[in-house]
Amino acid sequence: MVKLYDGGAFLVNGTELVPEQEAEKLVALTGKNVTKEEAKKGTIAYSILKEHNTADNMDHLKLRFDSMASHDITFVGIIQTARASGLTEFPIPYVMTNCHNSLCAVGGTINEDDHIFGLSAAKKYGGIFVPPHIAVIHQYMREMMAGCGRMILGSDSHTRYGALGTMAVGEGGGELVKQLLRDTYDVTYPGVVAIYLTGKPGPGVGPHDVALAIVGAVFKNGYVKNKVMEFVGPGIASMDTDYRNGVDVMTTETTCLSSIWKTDEDTRDYLKMHGREDAYKELNPADVAYYDGVVSIDLSTVKPMIALPFHPSNTYEIDELNANLGDILRTVEKEADHILGNPNVHLSLTDKIVDGKLLVQQGVIAGCAGGNYSNVMTAAHILSGKDCGNDIFNLSVYPSSQSVYMDLVKKGAVTELMAAGATIRTAFCGPCFGAGDTPANNTLSIRHTTRNFPNREGSKPGNGQISCVALMDARSIAATAANGGYLTSAETIADDYTVPAYEFDSTSYERRVYQGYGKADPEAELIYGPNIKDWPAMSALTDNIILRVCSKIMDPVTTTDELIPSGETSSYRSNPLGLAEFTLSRRDPEYVGRSKKVNELEAVRKTGACPLKPDPEMEAAFNALRIYLDQPELRARETEIGSMIYAVKPGDGSAREQAASCQRVLGGLANIANEYATKRYRSNVINWGMLPFLLDEEPSFDIDDFIYVPGVRAALEGDMQHIPAYVIKNEEGNPIHEIKLHIAEMTSEEKEIVKAGCLINYNRNRHSEN
Incomplete structure (x- = not known):
């Protein structure tokens, strides 16, 4: 089904793969000698990156994007950061959607206050404002902004428009601030991996099935981590663009940097339908292109898939799961016990096996992955004349935009779904991150959304509430709904149904979206709600630092959802100190209290008073250091x-910068990791003035121990490969031992940001110097 090449390969004429080990065949196929270095320039990714690179070489890119996008969880913080750094006008189109905190259901007025702030910012700085319920962020960008050969930067990790010929990157807010200030996105030239598609998806197989098959094959081994996934091969022609969009958005779950697809007449038709045919151009790899790896997929072999808790890579064919329910579900239950670490809270899945079949309790089709037109149309076809039943199982459907919703109404799909017992909602991302359709305690939800991380569906294990999500395609969710909630593969009921052509209606956009790009009004006032707060002051890095270990997480991967939970906490993301109270609340509830004590001590130190008296443990640590280092x-x-x-490996998942900024406002100075799960999380750590240390060996320190790092500013100017640090154990006698930290490559700007204490300070320093 999915094959990973061991090493790189050449793609000849877009159809024939030649493994690097067989490069001698190239002469016979092409009639010329082709070097690997020259063939690397033949990828679609290379041509787009070259066009957007402002540096004088392609090894270390300095990219400027064509446009940007944020939603209402992130745009307030970005604008506040940029404003504090000297923002006067949005230099490129900046789209602000309101699809995450749309419901205005938590915290009184604060969500709608953020929306009003966003509209006022669009007027003041010249932005594009998409009101609540009009479109989810990525559907709007597909319909109105993406185009062949373009690059888009978004403050949401699922910023992916590769199927429309656009290289899009999801990053933390700091990287968007840099673009707003006319700076660049700096990254080492990434590897490019070919996703070589052949065959045609079978009946009942949807885009989520294809995507989950890919994620399951490449996530755990890091095959495409921080690389560009380039979709090529004859199999692309078997999918229309809406289907391709559904596959493409899930590339985020592989931890790749970006994605790009070859384009064709179907791409042109999609853009033309949306009134933007001028955004089309044909994109193909050169006659000979070299890829750093190949993921080869015969689409005809893909079966309906399911990703069980607690990651999109925990994949099985639905038929395989149904044939081995007890064994597989017991494995998930054990994983849940490990994640929860609480003997009083237990997730049970095997009790949902009824007469040898798995009975699920909820179905959701939503967002940038599930709410696409063709997904909902096919689900409506499957459910036509069927009955979801009046027991616990329930199904909700969220079209991805008002434009999609309007055509679904015209085509009769909404009536078919409602008649079957489904409920229809407006465009909203909530089911994907725990702010909508939270399942009941100890229940299983099947969802065509993007993620199923622990507690992301909204449960609160600390309060004894636990539920979970499995990811599936809309087709199999509809088949399950038609079967009364018993897990069913769409393949069992598939027919030759063809989705009617989509008819785009731009009326709701024309009448509701504020189009302010190029119309900035410096005299316009920003409108603040009482929850919108400025960032607290942060200090520049000193020559020597001492760290107190406030959390130690030994899980193989730590997600951004664990670092700062999603769901109702999203309402506080315009209030840095208010949100920080939730840091690690579902993973290490004592972290905030520990960090606050350290921060209080640092506040005393900065006054010039002796900082040791309030904390005898810190005083003892310094006394031990003086003796050990012979530095009285x-x-x-x-x-x-x-x-x-x-x-061990922090930062998988969301691009949200708050995973790092919350640590910083509580006094965080560093992360230490074996590796960072994503570039975007490491960038967030850096942009918020924290040191992204790496430690190769097992950590020899525990919570409440101290780590002294002398000469750290000088270390940033060196090769950063052997940074001496000293662990002072918080135990009798305060024994000390040395460890070696290191830091992966940083740009000169990133080093200056960390030394300044954060991106805001760095920009202020630059402006004061000018």
């Missing part, structure tokens, strides 16, 4: 004090 003059008041998190 070591002065605590000249050593910055901060908190630190250790995690």
